[in-house]
Amino acid sequence: AQKITQTQPGMFVQEKEAVTLDCTYDTSDQSYGLFWYKQPSSGEMIFLIYQGSYDEQNATEGRYSLNFQKARKSANLVISASQLGDSAMYFCAMREGRYSGGSNYKLTFGKGTLLTVNP
Amino acid sequence: DTGVSQNPRHKITKRGQNVTFRCDPISEHNRLYWYRQTLGQGPEFLTYFQNEAQLEKSRLLSDRFSAERPKGSFSTLEIQRTEQGDSAMYLCASSGTSSWETQYFGPGTRLLVL
Numbered sequence: 001a002q003k004i005t006q007t008q009p010g011m012f013v014q015e016k017e018a019v020t021l022d023c024t025y026d027t028s029d030q031s032y033g034l035f036w037y038k039q040p041s042s043g044e045m046i047f048l049i050y051q052g053s054y055d056e057q058n059a060t061e062g063r064y065s066l067n068f069q070k071a072r073k074s075a076n077l078v079i080s081a082s083q084l085g086d087s088a089m090y091f092c093a094m095r096e097g098r099y100s101g102g103s104n105y106k107l108t109f110g111k112g113t114l115l116t117v118n119p
Numbered sequence: 120d121t122g123v124s125q126n127p128r129h130k131i132t133k134r135g136q137n138v139t140f141r142c143d144p145i146s147e148h149n150r151l152y153w154y155r156q157t158l159g160q161g162p163e164f165l166t167y168f169q170n171e172a173q174l175e176k177s178r179l180l181s182d183r184f185s186a187e188r189p190k191g192s193f194s195t196l197e198i199q200r201t202e203q204g205d206s207a208m209y210l211c212a213s214s215g216t217s218s219w220e221t222q223y224f225g226p227g228t229r230l231l232v233l
Contacts, residue, residue, distance in 0.1 A: 105150065
């Protein structure tokens, strides 16, 4: 089974409107972290936002917020007031487990959603 | 610029040749990761270092691949006897010492094997 599922290959949004990018995850761990990254056409992965599985509040970073629904195993990214520069690939990723001194640090990524912001 | 840097940014090589990529992490980060990204996919984990110790390797990392981080600072990823299937973006990331430290990525090296 896919650990990270992003069901929207592409999304379109009008400039200044809000958009939600979907992400569902699969893990049996109680402790895990969820991340969103943006990848413009230049290729660099840019960190946007992080949500820990034990965090009670939804994470927010400027125009980005994470709609975390633990029971549904979903971690959707909400971008408010879209800008033309938001056009990019967006990846949801998960890190499982919390091992002090251990080696379980790898990120597992979804396939991404291509967001296009129209003027 | 204090971010993660990678060199070269682009590499074109012929099948069978060896290639080496370099990654310089954020200076205070002791953890370094390599990922591979093929067209239309998200990045896939290859390997991970804590200081100079290579602590985890993916099954994707065949015998033709070797990664080093000799002094716990920069890292190199070498691919021997390249194959067309090795064509991909190779991404390096680094993070600090706390358990849930965010991984920050470099710009990547695009490899094309002809």
